Each structure stands twice: as C-alpha cells, then as structure tokens.
Amino acid sequence: MARLADKIAEHYQYIGIDRDILITGAILHDIGKISEFDYKVKIDYSDEGRLLNHIVIGVQMIEEKLKNIKNFPDEQALLIKHMIVSHHGTREFGSPEPPKTIEAVLLNYIDEIDSKVNGIREFIAKENPGEKWTSFHRLLERFFYIGKNKEDL
Ligand SMILES: [Fe+2]
Numbered sequence: 001m002a003r004l005a006d007k008i009a010e011h012y013q014y015i016g017i018d019r020d021i022l023i024t025g026a027i028l029h030d031i032g033k034i035s036e037f038d039y040k041v042k043i044d045y046s047d048e049g050r051l052l053n054h055i056v057i058g059v060q061m062i063e064e065k066l067k068n069i070k071n072f073p074d075e076q077a078l079l080i081k082h083m084i085v086s087h088h089g090t091r092e093f094g095s096p097e098p099p100k101t102i103e104a105v106l107l108n109y110i111d112e113i114d115s116k117v118n119g120i121r122e123f124i125a126k127e128n129p130g131e132k133w134t135s136f137h138r139l140l141e142r143f144f145y146i147g148k149n150k151e152d153l
Contacts, residue, residue, distance in 0.1 A: 001026040004110045018103050021076070025083030025107040032058030032084075055094065058084045083107055120144060 005026035009019035035057050036049030048057065059081050066072050082104055088095035089108040099105040120137075124146055127134045134144040 001029075001110050001114050004113065005107070008106055008110065012102075012106075015102070017106070018079075021079055021083065021101075022103045022106060024080055025087065025103065026110060028058065028062065028080070029084055029087040029107060029111065030054060030058070031061055032056065035061075053094065055084060055088070055096070079103070087111055 002023055005022045006019070009017045009022050013019075032054030033049075035046060036052075036054040038044050038046040038049075052060075062077075062081060062084065066077050079101060082097070082099075082101065086095050086097050086099040086104045087107050089112070090098055099108050120140070123137055124134055124144055127146065132146055134146060136143055
C-alpha cells in the first residue's frame with residue numbers, strides 16, 4: 001500500500017498532494033489491528049478489539065505516540081488521525097467519518113485496490129489447476145478468468 005501511495009502521490013504532485021500524509025496513512029491505517037486481535041492460541045478478536053475496533057485503537061495509539069513528540073503540529077496530527085478514522089470510506093463500512101481530504105479519499109481507494117487484488121488472487125490460487133475459469137465468486141458475483149497465467153499467482 002505504501003508503494004501504491006508513493007506512485008499515486010507522484011502522479012498527483014501537480015495538485016499538491018501531501019505525500020507524507022498519504023504514506024503515513026498507508027502505513028498506519030490498520031495499526032490498531034495489532035491489539036484488535038489475539039494471537040495466543042489462534043487468531044481471534046481480543047476483548048479490546050471487539051469493544052473498540054481497530055480504528056478507535058489506532059487513533060489511541062497515534063495519540064499516545066504523538067504525546068512524546070515535542071511540538072508536533074496540531075493540524076498534521078488531526079489529518080493523520082483523520083486518515084485512520086476515514087479509511088473504510090463510509091459509516092456503513094465502519095468509518096465514523098467519510099474521507100474529507102483528497103489524501104484520505106486516495107487512502108480509502110488504495111486500501112480497496114489492495115484488498116480486492118489480494119482477495120481475487122487468493123481466490124484464484126485455491127481453484128483447480130488446469131481450469132480456465134474459477135468457480136463462482138459469490139461476493140463479487142462473477143467467475144474469474146484464469147487463462148494460462150495461474151502459475152504466476
Ligand atoms: Fe481497516
């Protein structure tokens with residue numbers, strides 16, 4: 001995601017994209033997942049994760065870190081927290097606020113691209129070797145064409 005963010009920031013340089021904020025968001029947006037899950041026996045939600053969710057935990061973690069950085073600019077701190085808060089895009093998908101800066105809009109799409117591509121790649125990888133088409137992907141409501149590129153996945 002950070003690599004995508006870097007490329008996109010470079011592309012949108014001409015409109016003054018804040019590359020630092022975008023890359024910071026790409027790296028930190030899911031940082032709260034460190035505490036959202038428990039890894040002791042198997043991966044499962046922790047009590048903190050179930051009660052607070054990774055967006056709230058992430059904002060707390062960032063606030064905690066920023067406390068120790070002297071004179072960190074208030075606006076920057078707010079914008080970084082907004083990246084975390086809004087990265088799921090809509091309230092329906094768990095963001096208390098939708099993206100309200102161009103960087104936050106971009107981060108939401110980068111997250112979407114990354115999860116879609118990885119999800120489809122993993123889906124195709126589980127399919128029968130030698131088939132040209134996957135089975136039906138219920139969530140995305142389509143078959144995917146594997147063709148002859150399966151070995152590369
Ligand atoms: Fe997330």
